[in-house]
Amino acid sequence: MKNPKIKAFVFDAYGTLFDVHSVIEKCNELFPGKGENISGIWRQKQLEYSFLRQLMGRYSTFLEITRDALRYACKEGGAELTGETENQLIDAYLELQHYDETEEVLKKLESYKTAIFSNGSFDMLSPLVDQSPFGPLLDEVLSVDDVKQFKPTPMAYQHVLDRLGVRREEVLFMSSNTWDIAGAASFGFHTAWINRQGKEMDELGVKPDYEYNDLRGLLEHAQ
Amino acid sequence: MKNPKIKAFVFDAYGTLFDVHSVIEKCNELFPGKGENISGIWRQKQLEYSFLRQLMGRYSTFLEITRDALRYACKEGGAELTGETENQLIDAYLELQHYDETEEVLKKLESYKTAIFSNGSFDMLSPLVDQSPFGPLLDEVLSVDDVKQFKPTPMAYQHVLDRLGVRREEVLFMSSNTWDIAGAASFGFHTAWINRQGKEMDELGVKPDYEYNDLRGLLEHAQ
Structure with missing residues (x-):
């Protein structure tokens, strides 16, 4: 079901857009x-x-x-x-393949703000984004390295708001990593767990709002 | 070789004094x-x-x-x-066996301050200490639960200083957990890694001052 509040789609990198x-x-x-x-x-x-x-x-x-x-x-x-x-x-690590559906999904999100937000530093992220066909489709590539605060601290996720100029409840954050989903949900983002391998959610007192097998699922929130 | 600065011997609990x-x-x-x-x-x-x-x-x-x-x-x-x-x-978890040498070692440290300092809350720690023969030999049983800051944060280790009234360079801290040794060393404690299983030290940019197979090794620092 569409969530009408969402203004920005923010993606983790490793395991979420890029296959390790x-x-x-x-x-x-x-x-x-x-x-x-x-x-x-x-x-x-x-x-x-x-x-x-x-x-x-x-x-x-x-x-x-x-x-x-x-x-x-x-x-x-x-x-x-x-x-x-x-x-x-x-x-x-600098030559990882992206997941097949990424480009198609990002194309359908062109009317929204879109960004990568990763623990990876730019020396790891930039080669991946530059080699991918979807680099030009992203508004921002954000790294915790700008604030020296790793996810899942609240100060790391705050960086997304500071850079994208949106409120936390306007963000839908995607990750395949359960600890990242827990951190983002705890911070107040809407979250979609990209559970590609059918894993169990961690017991950290927070749950994702949505769970999908791959990125296509999140298109239910797009216009 | 004896380190003459040491005034307090502080022990992690799980894996260090108690066998899981x-x-x-x-x-x-x-x-x-x-x-x-x-x-x-x-x-x-x-x-x-x-x-x-x-x-x-x-x-x-x-x-x-x-x-x-x-x-x-x-x-x-x-x-x-x-x-x-x-x-x-x-x-x-409330009925763990302690390691055999613990009592003998604590007896030889009677002229020093001695304490347990654990991430465990008192509902877990107290039953263990009460059942052990060495409970009366300890000056303090300290839990991070008093400050709600888990090891390895600096604020957790600070609790030891606040409660024992010693300076950080006067503490020798023992743990079998490499992350705990790294945190304590990073904070400024002297550290002795109780490496019972012959493991490798983690690559976290800090090393223990001493490494022993069991607790008896640290007696080289006692009078």
Whole structure:
């Protein structure tokens, strides 16, 4: 059912618009038999380190955190990481495929404000947006790096309002990450959980307003 | 080598003084074949929810968080949780075994200030301390619940100083949890990582001052 208040459609990047699967493939290619385990630890630690650095008051960019997490994952996964393999794996983050339906959906949202809002720093986000066919369709690409506050803190989501000039109840925020949905809902955005893998919602005392298998679902809110 | 500045020995609880293994056993007993997976998700989500609630500004007690994490773990692990099994598993957290060497070590620290400092709320901590033989050897049992700030935020560790009346460089803080060591070291405590399982240190830009297999190692700093 259409929500008539919505003026801005704001999208998380990793897992939401861009598929991180190619990173897993690269891990499997470089560390046969260990790639699955290492890429799993890598992603878990990447998130954990962003949360922990925010809690400790030791912000560093998501690119640096991604590198730190990779180093830990290889230590724990028993794989030797050279300067070259490290760069190959980091580069894989700069060449992610976007999800197929993204362009079609953004085209139908042309009368609204649209933006990416990511924990990723611009050195990670810009290559992805520049390679995608939908870069010109977006009004803004916003990174927490401008305010040095990772999602899911309220101060991170506030950055969206400051930059887009809308009120929190006028935002529909999309993410495939449950912690991001919880943070955005807690802040007061309307939220649509893009639950591509049929996962369970986290038990954090907040629920998404909408849940869709992919981005097309949110078009029910567009004119 | 002895650090002559130390006036207070402060201990994390879960995994550091108390062994959470009995919780895993109970999971395996109630959910045969699924217990390992469920208890793993449970612990991971328990930590993650405390971090995320702190980041979102939605504090709730560690007992409530532990219950939420258990509910999520059972959903994801495909196990039906009844009111009764839920209570049995939560109760297992109130009956953890302490590590064998704890009493002996605390006895040798009697000329120092000693305290537990935990993310656990008193409804979880008090039963453990009361059942243990070393409760009377501790000067203080401190919970973040008094300040509603989870570790690893600086404001949480500040609570230790406020309550013990010492300066940060006079504290030696022990934890088996790498994120807790990173937070305490970042705050300015001396830190000893009780690395019982021979794990790798996290890549968070801070390292422990000392690393021991169990609590006995820290006696090198005692008179």
